[in-house]
Amino acid sequence: MSEHFPATDGVRPRxxxxxxxxxLILISVMIVRDILIRRWTGTPPAPPDTTQQSH
Incomplete structure (x- = not known):
């Protein structure tokens, strides 16, 4: 297969x-935003999704 990018001495195109x-910046912003929203809303963490055995 031929390369579509010209040879730039091993340097990635800008x-x-x-x-x-x-x-990376967008992912970081989304993670920080999620952490701050969870802290400020003060909602308790959701219980684990486990089924109860019937007796």
Whole structure:
């Protein structure tokens, strides 16, 4: 298979590094946002989804 990118002496194209950086920033923001929302809403954690045995 032929490469579609020109040889740049082993350096990734700039847009690929930019896409990776933006994705990491977005994931980090989503994680922090989720943590802060859970802390500020004060809702107790959901019980585990386990079924009870009938007696």
């Amino acid at each position: 847009w690929r590094g930019l896409v990776t950086t933006v994705m």
